[in-house]
Amino acid sequence: MIEATSLTKRYGARTAVDSVDFVVRPGQVTGFLGPNGAGKSTTMRMIVGLDRPSAGRVTVNGKPYAEHHSPLREVGALLDAKAVHTGRSARNHLRAIAATHGIRSGRVDQVIELTGLQSVAGKRVGGFSLGMGQRLGLAAALLGDPATLILDEPVNGLDPEGVLWVRGFVRQLAAEGRTVLLSSHLMSEMALTADHIIVLGKGRVVADATVAEIVGSTHTFVRVRSPRIDEVARRIAQADVTVTSVESDTIEVRGLSADVIGDAALAIGVALHELTTVQGSLEEAYMQLTRDEVEYRTTVGSGLAQAEGVAR
Numbered sequence: 001m002i003e004a005t006s007l008t009k010r011y012g013a014r015t016a017v018d019s020v021d022f023v024v025r026p027g028q029v030t031g032f033l034g035p036n037g038a039g040k041s042t043t044m045r046m047i048v049g050l051d052r053p054s055a056g057r058v059t060v061n062g063k064p065y066a067e068h069h070s071p072l073r074e075v076g077a078l079l080d081a082k083a084v085h086t087g088r089s090a091r092n093h094l095r096a097i098a099a100t101h102g103i104r105s106g107r108v109d110q111v112i113e114l115t116g117l118q119s120v121a122g123k124r125v126g127g128f129s130l131g132m133g134q135r136l137g138l139a140a141a142l143l144g145d146p147a148t149l150i151l152d153e154p155v156n157g158l159d160p161e162g163v164l165w166v167r168g169f170v171r172q173l174a175a176e177g178r179t180v181l182l183s184s185h186l187m188s189e190m191a192l193t194a195d196h197i198i199v200l201g202k203g204r205v206v207a208d209a210t211v212a213e214i215v216g217s218t219h220t221f222v223r224v225r226s227p228r229i230d231e232v233a234r235r236i237a238q239a240d241v242t243v244t245s246v247e248s249d250t251i252e253v254r255g256l257s258a259d260v261i262g263d264a265a266l267a268i269g270v271a272l273h274e275l276t277t278v279q280g281s282l283e284e285a286y287m288q289l290t291r292d293e294v295e296y297r298t299t300v301g302s303g304l305a306q307a308e309g310v311a312r
């Protein structure tokens with residue numbers, strides 16, 4: 001369990017984390033989202049004692065990280081997978097960490113097996129692919145068999161197989177009852193991996209809810225396609241119903257269910273070629289939540305502006 005209370009970090013005049021409160025619970029994966037510069041890494045660094053709060057506090061299993069006698073047994077962190085001694089073999093790298101934290105050497109082989117590194121454990125870390133480096137970072141985070149894991153962008157740069165592996169792995173860790181806090185910019189991946197989401201924007205919590213609640217906050221709509229779409233649009237027009245024309249034969253309808261639209265078309269004898277209920281996505285919800293929170297907004301024509309256009 002991680003608990004942040006009025007957690008604040010200032011760098012000079014800049015407030016990176018602004019009086020943040022949240023609880024990260026065991027037995028589930030909590031996704032940590034936010035635009036670049038929102039304060040996610042700073043918060044994670046304060047959780048593991050790498051940065052000191054300017055005000056407020058954050059505890060892991062009831063105590064600040066630094067007050068735990070064996071912090072590695074409480075919290076495992078993957079904050080920068082590239083920060084390893086490249087001349088060592090993976091096994092020796094893990095042995096060195098284990099030795100300095102009083103962890104028995106037998107645990108090294110266990111985490112090598114858990115993360116699927118057996119075939120490369122004797123190889124120098126310097127020659128590792130990004131995916132192998134991420135697995136090694138996870139192996140190091142697991143050395144102390146911690147109840148809490150903090151993983152900053154664990155799928156960053158991984159190929160689809162690596163992404164799938166990390167997803168299954170973190171779900172398994174949560175299923176074992178561990179607390180897992182995971183940051184990522186990949187919304188589709190987060191929707192598949194996380195149970196709960198905390199969204200930061202400019203150092204503040206802008207959402208803290210289950211994935212289902214966050215996705216449910218977006219508006220679903222019904223896409224309707226017909227060679228006589230104008231007649232359908234006229235038939236369903238009423239207060240509280242929004243009809244948006246997207247193509248000459250296609251409309252998007254907000255405020256009516258697919259059933260009602262289908263019945264209305266039947267009543268006037270018009271054939272429908274498509275009648276699709278489009279659910280909101282985590283990405284859409286995220287774009288709505290953080291619309292006013294991004295540090296740098298790109299202008300129309302850029303990828304972000306197009307993505308926002310879709311979100312609208």
Ligand SMILES: Nc1ncnc2c1ncn2[C@@H]1O[C@H](COP(=O)(O)OP(=O)(O)OP(=O)(O)O)[C@@H](O)[C@H]1O
Nearest residue numbers: 011014015016034035036037038039040041042043
């Ligand atoms: N050591 C530092 N000195 C000064 N400012 C900093 C420092 N570290 C972070 N910041 C600032 O604090 C803010 C939050 O940064 P942080 O890295 O926590 O954001 P983030 O949400 O992790 O972003 P990203 O998604 O880009 O990793 C940013 O405005 C950043 O420039």
